[in-house]
Amino acid sequence: MTFKKTLLAGMIGATMTGAALLPAVAGAETTLRMAYDADPVSLDIHEQLSGGILQLSHMTHDPLVRWTDGLDFEPRLATAWEQVDDTTMRMTLREGVNFHSGNAFTAEDVVWTVNRLKMSPDFRAIFTPIASVTALDDHTVEFKTTKPYPLLLNLATYVFPMDSQFYTGTDADGDPKDEIVKNGNSFASRHVSGTGPYTVTERQQGVRVEFARNTDYWDSDSPGNVDNIVLTPISENATRVAALLSGDVDFIAPVPPNDLERVRESDTAELVTMSGTRIILLHMNQERVEAFQDPRVRRAFAYAINQEGIADRLMKGFATPAAQFSPAGYAGHVDSLEPRYDLEKAKALMAEAGYADGFEITMMAPNNRYVNDAKIAQAVAAMLARINVTVDLKTLPKAQYWGEYDDRAADMMMIGWHADTEDSANFHEYLTACPDPGTGAGQYNAGNYCNPELDMLVAEANLEVDLAKRAEMLKRLEQTLFDEAAFVPLHWQDLAWAAAPNVAIEPVLNVMNFPYLGDLVIDAE
Amino acid sequence: MIAFLVKRLFHALLVMFVISVIAFAIQDNLGDPIQQMVGQSVPESEREALREELGLNDPFLVQYLRFAANAAQLDFGYSYVFNQPTTEVIARHLPATLELVAAATFLIVVLSVPIGVYSAIKPRAWLSRCFMGVSIVGISIPVFLTAIVLIQLFAIGVSWAPFPADTAWGAWLNDLITTEGGMPAYGRGNPVHVFGTWYTNFASLDGLLYLVLPAISLASIMLPLFIRLIRAEMLEVLQSEYVKFARAKGLRLRRIYFLHALKNTMLPVITVGGVQIGTLVAYTILTETVFQWPGMGLMFLDAIERSDIPLIVTYLMIVGLIFVITNTLVDLIYGLVNPTVKLTGKPA
Numbered sequence: 001m002t003f004k005k006t007l008l009a010g011m012i013g014a015t016m017t018g019a020a021l022l023p024a025v026a027g028a029e030t031t032l033r034m035a036y037d038a039d040p041v042s043l044d045i046h047e048q049l050s051g052g053i054l055q056l057s058h059m060t061h062d063p064l065v066r067w068t069d070g071l072d073f074e075p076r077l078a079t080a081w082e083q084v085d086d087t088t089m090r091m092t093l094r095e096g097v098n099f100h101s102g103n104a105f106t107a108e109d110v111v112w113t114v115n116r117l118k119m120s121p122d123f124r125a126i127f128t129p130i131a132s133v134t135a136l137d138d139h140t141v142e143f144k145t146t147k148p149y150p151l152l153l154n155l156a157t158y159v160f161p162m163d164s165q166f167y168t169g170t171d172a173d174g175d176p177k178d179e180i181v182k183n184g185n186s187f188a189s190r191h192v193s194g195t196g197p198y199t200v201t202e203r204q205q206g207v208r209v210e211f212a213r214n215t216d217y218w219d220s221d222s223p224g225n226v227d228n229i230v231l232t233p234i235s236e237n238a239t240r241v242a243a244l245l246s247g248d249v250d251f252i253a254p255v256p257p258n259d260l261e262r263v264r265e266s267d268t269a270e271l272v273t274m275s276g277t278r279i280i281l282l283h284m285n286q287e288r289v290e291a292f293q294d295p296r297v298r299r300a301f302a303y304a305i306n307q308e309g310i311a312d313r314l315m316k317g318f319a320t321p322a323a324q325f326s327p328a329g330y331a332g333h334v335d336s337l338e339p340r341y342d343l344e345k346a347k348a349l350m351a352e353a354g355y356a357d358g359f360e361i362t363m364m365a366p367n368n369r370y371v372n373d374a375k376i377a378q379a380v381a382a383m384l385a386r387i388n389v390t391v392d393l394k395t396l397p398k399a400q401y402w403g404e405y406d407d408r409a410a411d412m413m414m415i416g417w418h419a420d421t422e423d424s425a426n427f428h429e430y431l432t433a434c435p436d437p438g439t440g441a442g443q444y445n446a447g448n449y450c451n452p453e454l455d456m457l458v459a460e461a462n463l464e465v466d467l468a469k470r471a472e473m474l475k476r477l478e479q480t481l482f483d484e485a486a487f488v489p490l491h492w493q494d495l496a497w498a499a500a501p502n503v504a505i506e507p508v509l510n511v512m513n514f515p516y517l518g519d520l521v522i523d524a525e
Numbered sequence: 526m527i528a529f530l531v532k533r534l535f536h537a538l539l540v541m542f543v544i545s546v547i548a549f550a551i552q553d554n555l556g557d558p559i560q561q562m563v564g565q566s567v568p569e570s571e572r573e574a575l576r577e578e579l580g581l582n583d584p585f586l587v588q589y590l591r592f593a594a595n596a597a598q599l600d601f602g603y604s605y606v607f608n609q610p611t612t613e614v615i616a617r618h619l620p621a622t623l624e625l626v627a628a629a630t631f632l633i634v635v636l637s638v639p640i641g642v643y644s645a646i647k648p649r650a651w652l653s654r655c656f657m658g659v660s661i662v663g664i665s666i667p668v669f670l671t672a673i674v675l676i677q678l679f680a681i682g683v684s685w686a687p688f689p690a691d692t693a694w695g696a697w698l699n700d701l702i703t704t705e706g707g708m709p710a711y712g713r714g715n716p717v718h719v720f721g722t723w724y725t726n727f728a729s730l731d732g733l734l735y736l737v738l739p740a741i742s743l744a745s746i747m748l749p750l751f752i753r754l755i756r757a758e759m760l761e762v763l764q765s766e767y768v769k770f771a772r773a774k775g776l777r778l779r780r781i782y783f784l785h786a787l788k789n790t791m792l793p794v795i796t797v798g799g800v801q802i803g804t805l806v807a808y809t810i811l812t813e814t815v816f817q818w819p820g821m822g823l824m825f826l827d828a829i830e831r832s833d834i835p836l837i838v839t840y841l842m843i844v845g846l847i848f849v850i851t852n853t854l855v856d857l858i859y860g861l862v863n864p865t866v867k868l869t870g871k872p873a
Binding site for chain 2: 041050204233242398443
């Protein structure tokens with residue numbers, strides 16, 4: 001056979017098999033085209049502790065346990081756990097699970113992953129309570145904590161076992177494959193092998209990421225029927241909504257509040273909203289403004305600000321008015337604490353503190369970080385004018401804002417906070433604990449509020465393994481912060497997703513905003 | 526000629542040097558890149574270590590000299606976000622922008638020349654007045670508005686029924702103002718790989734569809750300008766002696782208009798056009814943002830949002846270079862078209 005003939009035969013063969021295969025394949029494959037506001041910055045799930053990376057982790061990996069929508073724990077790669085003593089927990093791991101590379105998942109991978117987490121600049125702070133992890137046998141691991149630690153399971157939701165064999169050795173450049181590099185190229189930021197429902201098939205950063213279903217996925221009970229996912233980042237809000245309404249994509253998040261009505265009324269999209277867990281609040285800096293050291297003034301501010309008005313009118317119902325850190329479902333959430341808008345009381349308190357004529361303060365807020373952040377700050381400034389407080393407001397893009405925040409550059413500053421551990425104590429540790437640069441406590445406490453008793457209370461709570469007792473302590477924390485008006489809580493920002501009607505997103509969504517896309521079902525049209 | 530090119534090369538280096546100094550000087554106001562790289566709960570000590578590692582604590586001059594020394598060897602540093610050399614990142618985004626500009630330029634050329642010439646030849650025809658009126662509106666509508674209207678009309682679709690739908694004329698009118706939608710409204714779709722970092726939208730019908738709306742909205746800024754420019758120039762040329770003479774000589778009108786008059790009309794248009802193509806590259810920032818076209822403009826905006834300083838500096842330098850190159854090309858072409866102009870500035 002000549003070369004030409006071989007080529008011809010090859011081509012005919014390819015065309016014929018192609019023609020024979022195509023209809024069958026095209027008929028069976030379901031593809032989810034989705035658009036987020038950004039794509040993951042890296043494929044290394046330990047490089048950054050951020051929502052985007054955690055969303056990716058839930059696609060390519062499985063955690064040991066994961067949150068249900070009721071904030072309970074659901075077994076994933078860990079099937080059972082028992083507290084052996086105050087500082088020891090033993091976990092039984094799932095058998096018969098393979099990584100994308102084909103390597104079998106064992107206890108060694110968990111040990112390796114936790115040790116790597118303890119080296120990651122972003123994660124090691126929250127993993128300090130863990131003293132050691134040991135593999136007792138192939139499918140049992142033992143966690144030892146330095147002190148009794150009640151949040152070990154919360155931490156386990158962050159442990160997405162990585163393929164230790166896959167990441168062992170050196171890459172083409174001679175660098176270790178498990179290296180965590182923030183700025184620069186690393187093997188782990190380009191290659192991924194987890195146990196999760198999807199593998200990454202193609203990635204063009206900032207343009208698109210393509211995923212394919214892991215055919216060897218262990219969770220055969222999962223109803224998920226999506227074969228391929230194409231993730232496109234669309235940072236422009238209006239364009240993201242337009243892409244969904246025009247049918248270019250099947251699933252978008254987040255849905256901007258201005259377009260909620262439009263999406264809700266559309267026949268081509270279904271909207272799902274949920275009260276979120278991110279608290280938006282304002283700090284009152286006691287170091288910069290002497291008046292703020294007086295609890296009566298702080299309470300006056302708390303009475304002067306109408307959280308419900310902001311949530312209703314400004315946020316168009318897309319926020320849950322707050323009077324404390326902890327959203328419902330968190331251990332420290334106190335049901336009786338409600339927004340206390342009362343202008344007369346606010347004025348009376350100001351008069352009582354000797355500030356009936358008010359005073360002048362400066363305020364800063366970001367203008368592209370939280371939903372309607374700049375408008376909220378303007379509304380608050382207008383509300384404070386009614387108790388004769390003149391506000392000099394400055395709003396900044398987030399890239400510049402955080403530098404100013406670290407410098408505590410204004411008397412009142414806005415911040416939003418989501419507790420990485422989904423736990424009430426975390427809010428206090430970062431936002432209202434007495435600031436201490438040495439330990440990192442109160443890192444974002446721009447109010448300089450300091451109540452050593454509360455710090456003690458939280459430290460005790462963090463050693464309390466009896467969760468009911470611990471919840472009581474955290475409730476006491478919230479109540480005290482409320483009574484002393486340590487800060488001005490505004491609201492918990494709601495979450496919103498939207499999808500085409502045949503994409504059943506609701507069952508896979510949760511308040512953490514980690515869609516469990518492995519379980520997503522798309523109905524055939 | 527060679528002296529001219531050498532001089533221009535020197536210009537380019539000077540422009541890039543000045544841009545890099547300015548970009549470096551303002552970097553402190555662009556925000557803290559560390560903030561974008563780490564999670565919110567990362568302690569200050571970790572941030573400080575990272576800042577030290579990236580050399581962000583060094584004095585301005587040290588940072589600049591380090592950058593300049595590397596840049597002299599064509600190493601412009603690593604992007605903080607993409608973790609790749611900035612030149613590679615830009616090379617990956619450049620083709621998308623150039624294709625968009627090419628498509629918009631094509632639309633501008635194909636539409637502006639006939640419309641401009643027509644409205645110069647028949648200044649009083651109602652169609653000419655119509656074109657002029659629309660072009661005034663076109664100049665005054667900002668590009669992002671054009672883009673959003675286009676998306677609403679042709680990607681999402683509009684169904685309006687202000688007229689009674691049960692009558693024949695009502696249904697017909699309703700149909701007239703109702704649009705189907707369905708045009709792709711974001712991104713590039715699945716462009717075809719050509720070579721290196723170049724993926725093209727011109728190779729398939731599907732790819733061209735993705736280009737339509739962004740190209741129209743990008744063209745919408747320059748198109749009215751060129752229509753008016755060509756019309757004004759053409760009107761002037763038609764008044765000149767040689768056209769009058771050609772008419773008197775009895776040449777066919779078509780020959781006068783399209784051969785003799787058009788040639789001289791195009792002289793200033795080439796100058797303006799060349800410079801405007803540079804501007805068009807800059808204008809893509811708005812168009813690319815609305816359509817999420819993954820080109821340099823969108824990349825630049827993301828870089829600003831994430832304080833990706835090396836990428837910002839490199840982008841600005843490359844845009845400066847593009848301006849110098851297009852200006853040089855314009856001068857060269859102008860020299861070819863109009864032999865009375867000498868490049869080196871010596872008298873003819």
